Amino acid sequence: xxxxxxDAALRCAARVLNNHAVSTGLIRLDMxxxxxxxxKPGQFAMINLPGSAAFVFSRPFSILHSHEKVVSLLYRxxxxxxxxxEHLRAGQYVTFLGPLGRAFDPPAPDQPVILVGGGVxxxxxxxxxxxxxxxxxxxxxxxxxxxxxxxxxxDENWRISVxxxxxxxxxxxxxxxxxPDLVAREISAEDKTSRLIMACGPIPLLKAxxxxxxxxxxxxxxxxxxxxxxxxxxxxxxxxxxxxxxxSGDGWRNATCCQEGPVFRAExxxxxxxxxxxxxxxx
Ligand SMILES: Cc1cc2nc3c(=O)[nH]c(=O)nc-3n(C[C@H](O)[C@H](O)[C@H](O)COP(=O)(O)OP(=O)(O)OC[C@H]3O[C@@H](n4cnc5c(N)ncnc54)[C@H](O)[C@@H]3O)c2cc1C
Ligand code: FES
Numbered sequence: 001x002x003x004x005x006x007d008a009a010l011r012c013a014a015r016v017l018n019n020h021a022v023s024t025g026l027i028r029l030d031m032x033x034x035x036x037x038x039x040k041p042g043q044f045a046m047i048n049l050p051g052s053a054a055f056v057f058s059r060p061f062s063i064l065h066s067h068e069k070v071v072s073l074l075y076r077x078x079x080x081x082x083x084x085x086e087h088l089r090a091g092q093y094v095t096f097l098g099p100l101g102r103a104f105d106p107p108a109p110d111q112p113v114i115l116v117g118g119g120v121x122x123x124x125x126x127x128x129x130x131x132x133x134x135x136x137x138x139x140x141x142x143x144x145x146x147x148x149x150x151x152x153x154x155d156e157n158w159r160i161s162v163x164x165x166x167x168x169x170x171x172x173x174x175x176x177x178x179x180p181d182l183v184a185r186e187i188s189a190e191d192k193t194s195r196l197i198m199a200c201g202p203i204p205l206l207k208a209x210x211x212x213x214x215x216x217x218x219x220x221x222x223x224x225x226x227x228x229x230x231x232x233x234x235x236x237x238x239x240x241x242x243x244x245x246x247x248s249g250d251g252w253r254n255a256t257c258c259q260e261g262p263v264f265r266a267e268x269x270x271x272x273x274x275x276x277x278x279x280x281x282x283x
Pocket of ligand 1 (some may be wrong): 075081120121225262
């Protein structure tokens with residue numbers, strides 16, 4: 001994986017174009033930047049309110065889509081910062097810093113890709129399929145229930161799972177269960193094709209995907225959503241434990257999620273120290 005961005009991040013004011021719910025829990029924010037900026041799927045931006053309304057720390061969000069000067073995010077309201085975003089109206093401004101972080105790998109010939117998003121983990125994997133998707137690549141999305149699924153974003157290239165079988169529109173299909181189990185059902189263990197699986201979502205989902213990849217012999221990349229202060233390596237507030245045989249101590253060290261990640265090889269994460277909760281889509 002050598003997909004570290006060398007693009008200079010743009011710091012600017014971004015004008016809100018649209019901020020509307022796309023499901024019961026997910027909101028899409030479209031913004032216009034001061035200049036055109038390109039993003040690689042998996043990269044993120046730090047967002048804040050302008051002037052005296054600003055929070056001490058900007059909040060990180062993955063890029064869902066970008067075209068010319070317009071950049072889109074998908075978010076869930078979980079606390080003060082996202083509550084403030086929810087109230088933004090067209091014509092208002094936020095501050096923007098991005099693109100930041102290490103992106104998902106582009107496609108390799110002869111290696112089909114499986115994309116797995118759980119809840120607000122959808123943007124980076126959706127962005128990948130939108131930009132690079134080939135007929136051999138498949139997307140999987142897991143939600144709490146049908147109401148939480150942003151149906152208009154998910155075309156026939158996506159398989160959908162729901163924890164609770166409620167609110168699924170009559171003309172759409174969703175399988176009830178955990179999204180990694182849906183992947184395991186749809187891609188038979190007899191199928192020995194070399195694959196790359198890339199996932200973003202709550203930690204238990206990432207662990208389950210990493211376990212499935214190990215069992216099947218697939219390459220696996222995961223995008224981690226750590227709490228972040230700066231977004232570019234200065235505060236060390238976003239560290240995750242990674243295995244490193246050259247590190248002093250027990251063969252692991254802290255890696256900055258914002259600079260060395262947010263996309264990591266699954267086998268480089270020290271899962272015994274990172275993420276021990278039961279599986280539940282909460283992202
Ligand atoms: C690289 C990256 C990409 C992300 N992409 C998205 C995205 O596309 N859409 C989206 O909705 N969210 C995304 N997040 C998570 C998002 O940054 C947090 O939800 C947001 O910062 C919460 O801010 P708040 O002020 O509303 O909540 P706070 O008041 O700060 O916290 C409210 C609750 O959310 C939890 N929380 C706060 N920050 C995080 C975090 N980074 N990860 C997990 N839990 C957190 C807190 O522990 C607390 O329980 C991403 C995070 C990272 C690091
Ligand atoms: S968020 Fe500051 S070092 Fe990563």
